[in-house]
Amino acid sequence: MKILFINNDGAGFADHIEIADGTTVEQLFRKRVNEGNPADYLIRVNRQPASSDQVLQPGDRVSFTPTKIEGAGRT
């Protein structure tokens, strides 16, 4: 099944990706954010906070936004 996956870590591109039926939020996170800690991300499914065991549905919109993003100043 296909979902819309938005990774706001880095470039912030959105992409339609294929995932297996029954994939949970945690499984998707582990697959997409290799060494990341879920606690360091705002995880939303269809713009709503999601639990780690939530099973994703076709057409879901999933976004991962890191809680620590470094700004700058002097260039």
Add this chain to the structure above:
Amino acid sequence: MPSFDPQFWRAAGHLEQFLKTRAGDSHPVTLERRSFLQLQVFTARLASVEQLDWQLSVQLVAQQLHAQLKACESQIANALERLTPRIFSPEAPDAAEIYEELIALQQEFEDCEVNLRRGTLSVVTEPVVLEDIDLGPFRIVLNWKAGPELVPSSPYTVEAISPRCPDDQSNITHPHVMRNRLCEGEATCAVQQALRAGRLTDFFQIINQVLHTYNRGSPYAPLSDWDGTECHACGAHVSDDSSYCPVCEAQVCDDCSSCCPHCETSACESCLQCCGHCDSEFCPGCAKVCRECEAVFCPDCLNPHHLCPECDHANESEELESNTASPPEETAPCVAVQSAGLGQIAVST
């Protein structure tokens, strides 16, 4: 399911137009044909002079080719930058999608406001506290009336609700905010992408997370300029009422200071020493020097004669040996000599 909000719906219509205008406002991707033809000319010329082994000419043409390659490289980098959004950017969202974003935004931020007259959508963040410095909440304002010609890359401002600025820098309200403009740093691309795609919740959340993160490597002003200073030991920010080391007179954070267990004076870790016998820490004021080995110990580990346990033990052994080896009447002068020595050492220390 939240009830229908007509103001949000009208705002969604304005934002739809705004995002479509921005999407159509792409800068053209251009490459100067002449530059690349020149590149071919210099490349061929270099090959010729190398074949002829004209050393001076080889050097001259190589320099020209190098400069031309750099010029072309810069053009390619520009073209790539302008091309990337065209490849990855989805179509601008319609009003219904934007309306859903506005509803979600209201759930993410308690204070979410639309001002149709000014053409703004704004949210207020939670108070931003960076390394114990409370900078207060910030209002992030997206201005859809600003137009791409005014602020092509960032049609938003970041305003401190109760500005707290470093001394003499009233235009800096956050280490990464100057004149209400956020320097997005590593969020630049994600912010642009979220706005281009109309993902308003992501747009505001990313900016919010940047505000809640301190990049000590590249601020407009370091946090130490707000209040207090940097920890002398680890570089972390410390407030004025943090620990002060009376020995080296440096300001240190709580993690880098300890209390001397003998006099209860607080000192930084580099000024506290460790006793060679019992491993307890002590400050320089409590340090005691063994009169025999001259090593430094804590006050608990030196006996009243200023001897460390090892030297004390060694002296006792020597005394015992001399007592058993010599006749009793010969021991008295030895004790007298040792007493005199004791006095000399006490004076010298």
